[in-house]
Amino acid sequence: MHDSHYAKLERMYLDSPMSEDYDADISIGEGEAEVRLPVKEKQFHAAGAVHGSVYFKALDDAAFFAANSLVEDVFVLTTNFNIHLTRPVSEGTVRAEGRVVNDHPRQRIAEAVAYDDDGNQLARGSGTFVESSVELTPDIGYE
Numbered sequence: 829m830h831d832s833h834y835a836k837l838e839r840m841y842l843d844s845p846m847s848e849d850y851d852a853d854i855s856i857g858e859g860e861a862e863v864r865l866p867v868k869e870k871q872f873h874a875a876g877a878v879h880g881s882v883y884f885k886a887l888d889d890a891a892f893f894a895a896n897s898l899v900e901d902v903f904v905l906t907t908n909f910n911i912h913l914t915r916p917v918s919e920g921t922v923r924a925e926g927r928v929v930n931d932h933p934r935q936r937i938a939e940a941v942a943y944d945d946d947g948n949q950l951a952r953g954s955g956t957f958v959e960s961s962v963e964l965t966p967d968i969g970y971e
Contacts, residue, residue, distance in 0.1 A: 833900050834858075837893055840969035850885065854893060859928040861893035866921050877916035880951075883942055884911055887953040890926030891938035895957035898931055903962040907935070909955035920945035934958070 834856040841847055841854045853864040863886050873879045888909050896904045926940035936957045942950040964970040 830900075834897060836964070836970045837896055839971065840964075841889070841893060843969045846885075850882075852889070854889070856893050856897050859894055859898055859931065861890045861897065861926045863890040863893070863924045863926070864921050865924075867917060867919055872918065875916075877918045878922065880911070880913055882922060883913060883951040884909070884953070886922045886924035886942050887911060887926070887940040887951060888955060890924035890940040890942075891953065891955045892926070892957060894926035894928050894938045894940075895936040895955075898928060898936065899959055901964060903960050903964060903968065904936070904957040905960045907956045907958050909953055911951060911953040913951045915944070915948055915950045917944045917950050922950060929954075 837856050838854050850865050855862050865882060865886050867878055871878050871882050888906055892906055922942050924940045924942040926938055928936055928938045930937035937954065938957060939954040941952045944950055
């Protein structure tokens with residue numbers, strides 16, 4: 829794979845409306861990705877901690893882009909994702925590290941673990957990703 833592919837994926841992620849709403853940041857390498865989401869009070873549930881949907885976003889994005897780092901021609905799709913929440917967080921940054929654990933042309937399996945600023949595990953997840961028919965082009969932000 830090429831660094832230019834990773835840079836294009838990073839721009840595609842950062843330019844998406846969803847990432848802007850989260851003030852997300854990402855770094856991608858071969859078979860791996862790291863997503864960082866700052867904790868915001870508007871993401872809290874009634875008990876004063878980040879809602880599980882934020883954990884899911886961080887984990888899925890990290891695993892997804894780890895998988896798509898290995899595919900240079902088309903967008904991959906999440907077909908399944910399982911998550912385990914292990915610890916609440918109400919400040920700092922949610923940092924998710926994703927990596928591909930099975931690279932098969934028909935499907936890729938990737939895992940991700942989310943941490944707080946002190947290195948405590950917040951959540952973990954794994955997903956299955958398949959190639960779509962959507963080409964990686966400037967039309968979808970891949971430039």
